[in-house]
Amino acid sequence: MSSxxxxxxxxxxxxxxxxxxxxxxxEKTIVQYEEEIDRQRRLLENIWKPEIKLHTAGLKKTQTCDxxxxxxxxxxxxxxxxxxxxxxxxxxxxxxxxxFILRHHVTAHMKTHTxxxxxxxxxxxxxxxxxxxxxxxxxxxxxxxxxxxxxxFKYKSDFKKHQRIHTxxxxxxxxxxxxxxxxxxxxxxxxxTHTxxxxxLCNTCGKRFTVLSALERHDAVHTxKxxxxxxxxxxxxxxxxxxxxxxxTHTxxxxxxxxxxxxxxTVSRSLKIHMRLxxxxxxxLCNTCGKxxxxRSALTSHMRIHTxxxxxxxxxxxxxxNQSSILFRxxxxxxxxxxxxxLRxxxxTHTxKxxxLCKTCGxxxxxxxxxxxxxxVHTxxxxxxxKICEKTFTQRGSLKxxxxxxxxxxxxx
Numbered sequence: 422m423s424s425x426x427x428x429x430x431x432x433x434x435x436x437x438x439x440x441x442x443x444x445x446x447x448e449k450t451i452v453q454y455e456e457e458i459d460r461q462r463r464l465l466e467n468i469w470k471p472e473i474k475l476h477t478a479g480l481k482k483t484q485t486c487d488x489x490x491x492x493x494x495x496x497x498x499x500x501x502x503x504x505x506x507x508x509x510x511x512x513x514x515x516x517x518x519x520x521f522i523l524r525h526h527v528t529a530h531m532k533t534h535t536x537x538x539x540x541x542x543x544x545x546x547x548x549x550x551x552x553x554x555x556x557x558x559x560x561x562x563x564x565x566x567x568x569x570x571x572x573x574f575k576y577k578s579d580f581k582k583h584q585r586i587h588t589x590x591x592x593x594x595x596x597x598x599x600x601x602x603x604x605x606x607x608x609x610x611x612x613x614t615h616t617x618x619x620x621x622l623c624n625t626c627g628k629r630f631t632v633l634s635a636l637e638r639h640d641a642v643h644t645x646k647x648x649x650x651x652x653x654x655x656x657x658x659x660x661x662x663x664x665x666x667x668x669x670t671h672t673x674x675x676x677x678x679x680x681x682x683x684x685x686x687t688v689s690r691s692l693k694i695h696m697r698l699x700x701x702x703x704x705x706l707c708n709t710c711g712k713x714x715x716x717r718s719a720l721t722s723h724m725r726i727h728t729x730x731x732x733x734x735x736x737x738x739x740x741x742x743n744q745s746s747i748l749f750r751x752x753x754x755x756x757x758x759x760x761x762x763x764l765r766x767x768x769x770t771h772t773x774k775x776x777x778l779c780k781t782c783g784x785x786x787x788x789x790x791x792x793x794x795x796x797x798v799h800t801x802x803x804x805x806x807x808k809i810c811e812k813t814f815t816q817r818g819s820l821k822x823x824x825x826x827x828x829x830x831x832x833x834x
Contacts, residue, residue, distance in 0.1 A: 426637075437526060438578040444523070452495070488592075506592060510609065518620050520609065654776035670789060 483492050484499040488506045493499035501523060504510070510520030512527045516534045521527050565580040566573050569587040574580040582604060585591070591601030593608040597615045602608040610632055613619065619629035621636040625643045630636040641647065641659035649664040650657045653671045658664040666688050669675065675685035677692040681699045686692045694716045697703065703713035705720040709727045714720040725731070731741035775785035777792035781799040786792040794816055797804070803813035805820040809827050814820045 435576070437521075438576045440526060441523070441578065442576070444526075505605065506594070507596065510605075522605075653778070656776065 483494060484496065485492055486499070486502060486506070488503075491502065493502060504522045510522055512521045512524045513519065514521075514527055514531060514534075516531070565575075565577060567580070567583060567587070569584075572583065574583065585603040591603050593602040593605050594600070595602075595608060595611055595615075597612075600611065602611065613631040619631050621630040621633055623629070623636060623639055623643075625640075628639065630639065638660055647657035647659045649659070649661050651664060651667055651671075653668070656667065658667060669687040675687050677686045677689050678684070679686075679692060679695055679699075681696075684695065686695065697715035703715050705714040705717050707713070707720060707723055707727075709724075712723065714723065734741045775787045777786040777789055779785070779792065779795055779799075781796075784795065786795060797815045803815050805814045805817050806812070807814075807820060807823055807827075809824075812823065814823065
């Protein structure tokens with residue numbers, strides 16, 4: 422999310438919070454006014470009809486919240502408070518679909534779309550959505566201080582949300598699974614996992630998403646924007662998380678380890694798929710032939726046998742294949758290439774691009790495995806060992822050739 426979008430959302434939150442405080446004070450004033458009118462009315466009735474005794478004048482109906490035990494005199498106050506526990510937001514913005522607990526919150530929020538600024542500051546002459554917030558900002562007013570960390574807050578709503586970080590309070594509970602949340606907005610997002618609601622629409626391809634951040638990441642697919650660049654090979658990425666995973670191909674870092682066999686992986690998804698080798702789990706089912714697979718990608722490749730789809734095409738002769746690995750074997754007939762690699766690596770034989778740099782001698786490579794094999798020339802490392810005579814080698818291919826002396830196998834060449 423860009424800094425402008427962050428600022429816009431922050432302003433929207435501040436405006437909504439300020440509007441809530443203003444209308445809350447307004448409601449209190451109305452309630453006090455109605456109580457005073459009621460008191461005056463009873464006074465007049467006692468004056469004109471002294472024989473009538475209002476025995477029930479002091480009795481007032483109250484409603485109690487079953488969740489927190491709070492008492493409410495008025496039904497509308499009770500209903501509004503109850504929504505804070507259930508996560509109910511019955512009032513929605515017709516422009517962006519955002520939901521609110523109170524109707525006047527929608528009215529205040531709509532001004533962010535219409536640009537309406539109805540409050541005039543007599544000091545500076547500018548118009549604002551909310552004049553009270555403007556006065557507080559101009560004065561630098563901070564009235565609420567957190568007793569735990571000393572942080573100051575201007576708005577009571579922000580202060581209450583912050584307190585939950587220290588107390589661990591999660592007042593918003595999911596009625597379906599019981600999971601608790603500290604913010605009502607988090608509960609709203611969570612509920613979409615049960616309802617399947619996806620309110621954020623990609624205007625380019627029509628795909629929908631449950632959260633705005635997912636839509637923003639998806640937009641990069643259409644715009645082609647890739648602001649995150651690898652300092653080692655220069656490759657660009659649309660997301661910082663993808664760049665982080667990519668960097669592990671250079672550093673060799675594999676933070677995800679299998680507790681059963683000790684094998685390590687660069688991404689958690691690979692570990693999850695690997696674990697199915699031990700558990701025997703195969704959750705992906707082919708509906709055509711009933712065969713099961715441990716990885717979705719394996720099922721996708723398998724389905725092409727039934728559909729006849731051949732998405733991988735050789736640019737040299739135009740022949741198509743249903744799997745990329747078959748294409749790689751096929752292109753060797755044109756290029757004489759002896760390493761399998763992948764499509765991106767293969768294309769570098771045509772473009773001449775060599776993004777992998779040896780920092781010792783400056784030599785460049787198009788294939789990461791070739792780059793890795795080359796580095797042992799400088800380090801003297803011999804990671805490949807013969808299990809029979811314990812002789813070590815710098816290259817896997819050299820070990821393979823050596824093993825033929827033990828097995829008596831003859832080279833195909």
